Amino acid sequence: MLLKLAWRNIFRNKRRSLITTSSIIFAVLFAVFMRSLQFGAYGNMLDNIVGSYMGYIQVHNKGFWEEKTIDNSFSVEEIEHLTSSENITYLSPRIEGFALASFKDESKPVALLGLDAATEKEHINLDEKVVEGHYFSAEHKGLLVGKGLRDIMKLKLGDTLVFLGQGYQGSMASGLYPIVGFIDLKTPELNKRTVIMNLDHAQELFALPGLVTTALVGIDGDDWQGAQQEVIAAIDTNALEVMNWQEMLPELQQLISVDKAGGTFVLMILYSIITFSLFGTVLMLTEERSFEFGVLVAIGMGKNKIIQVAILETILMAIAGVIAGLVLAFPIVLYFNINPINLSGQMQEVVEKFGFEALIPTSLDPSIALTHSGIIFLIVLVVNLYTIFKIKSLNPTTAMRK
Amino acid sequence: MIKVTDIHKTYDDGKVQVHALRGVDVEIKEGEFTAIVGPSGSGKTTLLNVIGGLDTPTQGSVSVSGIDIAKLSENELIDFRLNHIGFVFQSYNLIPVLTAKENVEFLMLLQKRDEAERNERTTKLLKAVGLEDQINKKPNEMSGGQQQRVAVARALASKPDFVLADEPTANLDSKSTANLLDIMLKLNEEENITFVFSTHDQRVIDRAKRVITVEDGKILSDVTK
Numbered sequence: 287m288l289l290k291l292a293w294r295n296i297f298r299n300k301r302r303s304l305i306t307t308s309s310i311i312f313a314v315l316f317a318v319f320m321r322s323l324q325f326g327a328y329g330n331m332l333d334n335i336v337g338s339y340m341g342y343i344q345v346h347n348k349g350f351w352e353e354k355t356i357d358n359s360f361s362v363e364e365i366e367h368l369t370s371s372e373n374i375t376y377l378s379p380r381i382e383g384f385a386l387a388s389f390k391d392e393s394k395p396v397a398l399l400g401l402d403a404a405t406e407k408e409h410i411n412l413d414e415k416v417v418e419g420h421y422f423s424a425e426h427k428g429l430l431v432g433k434g435l436r437d438i439m440k441l442k443l444g445d446t447l448v449f450l451g452q453g454y455q456g457s458m459a460s461g462l463y464p465i466v467g468f469i470d471l472k473t474p475e476l477n478k479r480t481v482i483m484n485l486d487h488a489q490e491l492f493a494l495p496g497l498v499t500t501a502l503v504g505i506d507g508d509d510w511q512g513a514q515q516e517v518i519a520a521i522d523t524n525a526l527e528v529m530n531w532q533e534m535l536p537e538l539q540q541l542i543s544v545d546k547a548g549g550t551f552v553l554m555i556l557y558s559i560i561t562f563s564l565f566g567t568v569l570m571l572t573e574e575r576s577f578e579f580g581v582l583v584a585i586g587m588g589k590n591k592i593i594q595v596a597i598l599e600t601i602l603m604a605i606a607g608v609i610a611g612l613v614l615a616f617p618i619v620l621y622f623n624i625n626p627i628n629l630s631g632q633m634q635e636v637v638e639k640f641g642f643e644a645l646i647p648t649s650l651d652p653s654i655a656l657t658h659s660g661i662i663f664l665i666v667l668v669v670n671l672y673t674i675f676k677i678k679s680l681n682p683t684t685a686m687r688k
Numbered sequence: 689m690i691k692v693t694d695i696h697k698t699y700d701d702g703k704v705q706v707h708a709l710r711g712v713d714v715e716i717k718e719g720e721f722t723a724i725v726g727p728s729g730s731g732k733t734t735l736l737n738v739i740g741g742l743d744t745p746t747q748g749s750v751s752v753s754g755i756d757i758a759k760l761s762e763n764e765l766i767d768f769r770l771n772h773i774g775f776v777f778q779s780y781n782l783i784p785v786l787t788a789k790e791n792v793e794f795l796m797l798l799q800k801r802d803e804a805e806r807n808e809r810t811t812k813l814l815k816a817v818g819l820e821d822q823i824n825k826k827p828n829e830m831s832g833g834q835q836q837r838v839a840v841a842r843a844l845a846s847k848p849d850f851v852l853a854d855e856p857t858a859n860l861d862s863k864s865t866a867n868l869l870d871i872m873l874k875l876n877e878e879e880n881i882t883f884v885f886s887t888h889d890q891r892v893i894d895r896a897k898r899v900i901t902v903e904d905g906k907i908l909s910d911v912t913k
């Protein structure tokens with residue numbers, strides 16, 4: 287019966303109920319879309335940079351991150367036992383070195399990345415990033431060149447690059463390698479300066495037999511903090527350093543938290559507006575109906591029952607609004623997940639300056655929808671405290687004396 | 689029985705004090721058909737409110753069916769009103785979103801009576817007030833006279849000891865007034881329902897069996913015909 291009363295009261299003042307419900311619909315739609323876009327952008331950045339390029343956790347020889355020289359190297363054997371841990375799925379050894387690359391009369395300093403072709407194909411799908419030519423096999427003495435560098439140096443498949451640099455402990459590093467493919471590392475910065483070769487050949491080039499500068503630690507799930515602790519506990523931290531992506535890319539971490547805070551601020555404004563609009567509804571509802579509530583109390587209806595009816599009304603509207611908001615948001619979010627938003631103009635410049643792709647697919651994480659539906663219900667409940675207070679302090683004779 | 693002993697009611701809004709009742713003693717027995725009359729502002733509404741447990745007297749005691757209502761808590765008073773008093777108001781005050789039938793049924797739902805009893809009683813009462821063909825109408829689809837008859841049926845639904853009606857005919861035309869009084873008298877005579885109503889309408893006063901006249905918060909005369 288209480289439900290029947292609440293339901294009919296909602297339809298009694300259709301216009302007001304519609305305004306209330308629409309404001310909730312709008313809030314849910316806006317909040318969910320905005321957060322999906324934001325978290326989608328972070329997810330995209332993390333995926334491109336962290337997930338499929340540098341890994342969430344890396345192990346280096348102690349001091350390598352400070353001074354990235356070939357001399358700061360170590361043997362992967364020292365940490366091979368890590369893979370027996372449940373949360374650690376694989377290790378990918380790499381050499382990160384520098385050399386001067388020359389083609390015809392053009393020379394550029396490049397970042398030379400030596401890696402295990404099979405491991406990187408299996409775990410981070412590096413092969414899928416090849417945009418021209420083909421991925422290399424383990425024996426291949428070939429190069430994958432960033433597509434940015436291709437454009438700068440006007441390279442073609444089959445061209446041969448000459449490297450000149452410094453190898454292990456002051457030795458000379460030099461060699462000739464053919465280009466087998468061009469690669470898109472999804473960040474313009476990396477594309478402009480990265481050249482990838484097989485780990486064996488990099489070890490040969492830099493005269494680093496059996497040594498690497500970096501090992502990517504592949505983790506199961508996304509608890510990289512936990513995994514980092516596990517790695518730290520399992521290896522000799524006097525000789526090696528264990529870094530997570532936030533330590534390696536503080537700018538990215540900072541960008542994300544600043545952006546998140548901005549989003550939170552916008553949402554707080556939105557939710558304040560919603561709170562006031564809902565409060566306005568509840569205020570009118572209670573004032574307008576105080577006579578009616580007075581009658582109900584007079585004829586013998588308990589105040590708690592009246593409170594239940596009044597709260598049910600707003601909750602029913604909130605449920606309708608939240609559901610409608612989610613139903614409207616879902617196709618929009620899904621659309622932009624499949625067809626990522628391509629930033630243009632200034633935004634694109636800013637994003638690319640930070641080294642990220644200007645493509646933003648929305649996040650489909652259901653926790654976004656849950657969080658914001660939850661917030662709406664919380665607001666509804668808080669706003670209803672006023673109703674509770676008003677009805678509790680209602681005096682039937684005063685309420686009916688008009 | 690209603691037993692009111694030396695009640696006073698003073699409204700004090702901080703600035704002025706209004707002595708709405710100043711020493712009222714009265715007894716009303718089951719089966720009466722009693723009018724409380726007096727000019728506007730004489731204290732009729734206040735007296736009915738105090739008897740019905742809607743308002744508490746500043747001084748004095750009120751006992752209804754043996755219950756000393758001055759001692760009841762707010763929630764106990766609500767229950768007291770639900771189970772012992774039926775109210776009819778000047779402006780009908782039906783629940784606007786409920787139909788005639790649902791309005792009558794409402795208090796029985798609050799009393800947790802079972803469905804069969806509710807249906808039977810609702811039908812019987814709406815028939816008694818002559819509205820058996822209007823049961824599914826909402827208040828705004830009925831005339832004032834019809835609404836007030838629904839209100840009488842609602843007041844009776846909870847099987848109260850007393851029905852208190854504050855100026856029940858003040859908003860009605862003379863035909864509806866006569867009709868409502870016919871119904872109330874019939875219920876009083878055939879079902880022994882007790883009615884206590886306030887009025888300043890002479891045609892209503894003429895039909896009361898007992899007339900209590902109040903003025904300035906005191907009883908001026910009390911005549912049983």
Ligand SMILES: Nc1ncnc2c1ncn2[C@@H]1O[C@H](COP(=O)(O)OP(=O)(O)O)[C@@H](O)[C@H]1O
Pocket residue numbers: 683684687699700701706707708726727728729730731732733734735
């Ligand atoms: N809630 C109240 N606050 C202040 N004064 C009141 C209140 N209710 C009634 N009064 C005053 O008490 C007096 C008696 O009122 P009431 O009982 O309503 O008279 P009646 O019903 O005979 O017209 C009037 O002067 C009225 O203004």
Ligand SMILES: [Mg+2]
Pocket residue numbers: 732733734854855
């Ligand atoms: Mg009055």
